Amino acid sequence: MFPILDIKQLLTDYSAGANIFNDRDYLSPNLVPQELVSRDEQITQILQVAMSALKGGAPSNILMYGTTGTGKTASIKYVSREISQHFHDAGNRVPVFLYLNCQEVNTTYRVIAQMCNMLNPDEPIPFTGLPTDVILVELSNRLEKACQGTVCFVVLDEVDVLVKKAGDETLYHLTRMNAQLQSARVAVIGISNILDFKDLLSPRVLSSLSEEEILFPAYNATELIDILAARAARAFNPGVLEDAVIPLCAALAAKENGDARKALDLLRRAGELAERKCRIAVNEDLVYQSQEDMSRDRVQDFVTQSPLQQRLVLLSIFLLQQNGLDPIKTGEVYATYCELYKSIERDNPLTLRRVTQLAKELSLLGIITAQTKSDGRRGRSTYLKIQVPLKQLQNTFAADVRLGELLAYKPRAVRRPDLAPVNAKFYKKLT
DNA sequence: TATCCACAGGAAATCAGGGTGT
């Protein structure tokens, strides 16, 4: 017989816990609050530039910088909401704000197509197939129709991702758009997470895009406390947060680059944990636990969602580290990857070039560290090391249908450390 | 001090898979 799940008991337990949340949406990083903490200066700047364009001046393009969770996106959304409301209330033509996230929309074609679709959803542009210059013409037609006599603000969030991937051609087209338009005008607002974004731009784009630059510094712990307190007052029911909770979330997030998004996430998770555990209040312990959960979930999500090749590369590094190899060099990782790959697939493994690329991606995600060092005559290589708890990775791999059984595998580099280091000829033979 | 190792990583090409208009 299966044990019988006592639903009634669970329900009773659950109801006995306090009602933690009043409205958890207030802890969502996507919510644009009524008041933005510590961003008056930046908001004023955006507003000035935008209003000058709306009064008929030549629209200036804006570049906004700052690391993740410093309020860039929230500020621009806040300003666009206020401006739209203002023009609406005054009975004037409301300016158009097109918001695009370049993490998702990351090629010239897609940006232009997406803008077209936002301006006129009734005639969708196919997601591939058409030449880019054709949809550029279509875009200027649609801008002319939709923004007659007013300004279209094109907000390109995470614009650095777009430029890194597709170059600055998109920005070039957009900043030149005004020359072709009769009654509508376009202003580009680029939001970048990296501070040296301008280095990625060619001079022809740089001069027009960086007409106005606005810097968003990281929040310090005090500012984060203000932000959290304002949100928590609406998100939680009175009395459920212990006093130390908000300062702790703020301190933990301040340590990690002053990321408000992270601070909010931490607070929300702590609340959810209290709810699940039927507690009557949120305390420090729950915050620490949530922090652990966040790191675990991040790794788990990555491993379960990434493609086979990426998982194999991570597994190779894991096995080498698990078996005590130190340091772990790219060459050994590649050899191990090939061994693993051949044991589960018949066709060719990836080349070394691609595997180094995948390893680089792992290090960008913070799952491993990669440090390039020279061993003199024994060559130059990158030393890799896993940054998350090995136990955590082991559990995640163990649950992987395809890779679970490979956990017991001992890489050649571990079995026969006496063998000569792998070299270019060796790789040729493998691929 | 010139050499040489074991890669790093940029650039361009290729491939397969999804489309388009005529």
Place this chain on the structure above:
DNA sequence: ACACCCTGATTTCCTGTGGATA
């Protein structure tokens, strides 16, 4: 049916490099 387009993943080709060692 055909010529042409866009995309993401990958390969191919290549030049560059830090520093122990001959």
